[in-house]
Amino acid sequence: MFRNICFLLIAAKLNLMVLLLLATSFSSCLNERAMELALTEKEDNDGKEQDEKESLVEESHLDSEDLEVFYPTNQWQVVQPGQAIPAGLHVQLNLQTGERLAKLPDDSNEKSDLKDSPKTKRLGHVNIDPSSFTTQELKKALAKMKESMKTDDILEQKIRQEDVKKRFRSIDKLKEEFKELSLQLETEFEIMFKLIDKFNSSTSTLEEKIAALRDLEYYVHQVDNAKDLLSLGGLQLLINGLNSTEPLMKEYASFVLGAALSSNPRVQVAAIEGGALQKLLVILATDQSLPVKKKALFALSSMLRHFPYAQQQFLKLGGLQVLRNLCTEKGMEALHVRIVTLLYDLMVEKLLLKESQGDSDQTKEKTQQYNQVNLVPAIVEQGWCTIISNLLGFPEHDTREKVLKTVQVLLDFCSDSYKGDHHLNNALNLLRQEYEVLAAEEQKEEDEGGYFKEILSSINSIAQQLK
Numbered sequence: 001m002f003r004n005i006c007f008l009l010i011a012a013k014l015n016l017m018v019l020l021l022l023a024t025s026f027s028s029c030l031n032e033r034a035m036e037l038a039l040t041e042k043e044d045n046d047g048k049e050q051d052e053k054e055s056l057v058e059e060s061h062l063d064s065e066d067l068e069v070f071y072p073t074n075q076w077q078v079v080q081p082g083q084a085i086p087a088g089l090h091v092q093l094n095l096q097t098g099e100r101l102a103k104l105p106d107d108s109n110e111k112s113d114l115k116d117s118p119k120t121k122r123l124g125h126v127n128i129d130p131s132s133f134t135t136q137e138l139k140k141a142l143a144k145m146k147e148s149m150k151t152d153d154i155l156e157q158k159i160r161q162e163d164v165k166k167r168f169r170s171i172d173k174l175k176e177e178f179k180e181l182s183l184q185l186e187t188e189f190e191i192m193f194k195l196i197d198k199f200n201s202s203t204s205t206l207e208e209k210i211a212a213l214r215d216l217e218y219y220v221h222q223v224d225n226a227k228d229l230l231s232l233g234g235l236q237l238l239i240n241g242l243n244s245t246e247p248l249m250k251e252y253a254s255f256v257l258g259a260a261l262s263s264n265p266r267v268q269v270a271a272i273e274g275g276a277l278q279k280l281l282v283i284l285a286t287d288q289s290l291p292v293k294k295k296a297l298f299a300l301s302s303m304l305r306h307f308p309y310a311q312q313q314f315l316k317l318g319g320l321q322v323l324r325n326l327c328t329e330k331g332m333e334a335l336h337v338r339i340v341t342l343l344y345d346l347m348v349e350k351l352l353l354k355e356s357q358g359d360s361d362q363t364k365e366k367t368q369q370y371n372q373v374n375l376v377p378a379i380v381e382q383g384w385c386t387i388i389s390n391l392l393g394f395p396e397h398d399t400r401e402k403v404l405k406t407v408q409v410l411l412d413f414c415s416d417s418y419k420g421d422h423h424l425n426n427a428l429n430l431l432r433q434e435y436e437v438l439a440a441e442e443q444k445e446e447d448e449g450g451y452f453k454e455i456l457s458s459i460n461s462i463a464q465q466l467k
């Protein structure tokens with residue numbers, strides 16, 4: 001505890017230090033930059049386009065012909081924009097006002113320190129004693145400085161200049177990005193509004209409506225946009241689209257709905273109140289193309305996951321039978337693994353909640369809701385045990401993995417039908433042979449147990465429990 005507080009204090013101190021460092025480096029940076037501007041301005045006098053864009057200190061144009069000079073005293077004075085500051089002065093930046101202040105060093109000690117500083121060295125043999133300068137003299141001195149810098153120090157100067165430019169260019173870039181970002185924040189709602197309007201308009205063609213839905217699907221993945229879909233009345237329009245006579249409309253309305261529903265309790269509640277569940281089940285229970293059913297199943301899955309109330313309604317409305325019929329329907333094989341995955345997820349969801357028995361009111365309420373979802377008894381009653389185990393015949397590893405996991409979860413409940421099931425026994429034996437080979441090959445390539453080894457251990461564990 002104490003250690004934590006201490007650590008926090010240190011962190012706070014570090015932050016402060018970083019801030020101070022930033023402030024000091026920033027002010028010296030500004031100072032040097034002002035000098036550079038004064039110098040480069042003279043250099044590029046013949047109208048060459050140069051660094052003005054990156055001019056960080058002041059936007060005002062520096063005219064080299066009447067270069068203003070700052071007359072330093074022992075007191076802090078404000079340096080006006082465009083004024084050149086002789087080297088060797090103390091310069092401060094007032095972070096609140098953005099003003100620069102400059103004054104002469106307090107005593108000769110400091111002066112000699114300054115002379116030995118890299119900055120003084122860089123300025124070479126030009127000896128500056130600002131207090132004795134007239135405007136003309138300073139101009140001359142500056143010109144001379146430039147001469148000297150052209151020789152040995154010019155490279156260092158250039159590098160540093162580039163460095164400063166880069167740093168401030170990146171700040172400019174950041175600002176640009178911020179601008180774009182806030183612009184985006186403003187318009188995303190507007191975009192949603194326009195898309196919904198396009199979708200709802202009686203003058204839009206079917207193609208235009210589908211295009212609007214495609215775009216909407218992109219936006220509603222974001223939780224905030226999904227909420228806007230709700231407040232703009234778009235959700236009900238989508239639900240209405242589910243029983244459109246146009247298959248494409250059903251498909252894309254389901255698609256957008258599924259995306260908006262994903263892990264979004266507010267949309268889930270509104271959708272079930274809007275009648276989405278019944279309409280999705282109608283799509284799945286009637287004669288529709290595979291793409292339409294695929295998207296409807298996607299929307300149904302998003303609707304049911306982590307929403308026990310919807311799961312309860314799903315069972316009441318006969319949703320499980322609808323899914324079971326799909327598992328025997330020709331041409332719908334692509335949906336089988338999706339259906340098993342959904343059932344597996346819903347069963348595990350409930351089991352995990354039971355394991356994580358917390359005492360919070362929220363957990364209690366959730367547990368109560370889940371207690372009313374009698375999914376596993378319905379699964380057993382409707383003959384899913386063998387429907388699921390028969391899917392082990394699919395050739396894809398992913399499907400088999402999913403089915404094996406589901407069989408494992410169901411093992412205790414389906415023991416009546418699984419024990420003495422020769423079909424299942426044969427399937428497990430065949431799979432064991434296949435995955436023993438694959439797991440051995442896998443082990444040659446990797447040190448750790450891999451994917452096939454895991455599948456093999458599922459097979460063995462199921463076979464063991466069926467004995």
Ligand SMILES: *[C@@H]1O[C@H](CO)[C@@H](O)[C@H](O)[C@H]1NC(C)=O
Binds near residue numbers: 197201232233234237
């Ligand atoms: C859709 O259009 C109808 C008829 O023009 C209008 O009454 C309704 O408010 C619109 N709904 C949305 C969400 O824009």
Ligand SMILES: *[C@@H]1O[C@H](CO)[C@@H](O)[C@H](O)[C@H]1NC(C)=O
Binds near residue numbers: 243245
């Ligand atoms: C869709 O269902 C709603 C009621 O839920 C109904 O009012 C509407 O007429 C149906 N649309 C079509 C095209 O069948």
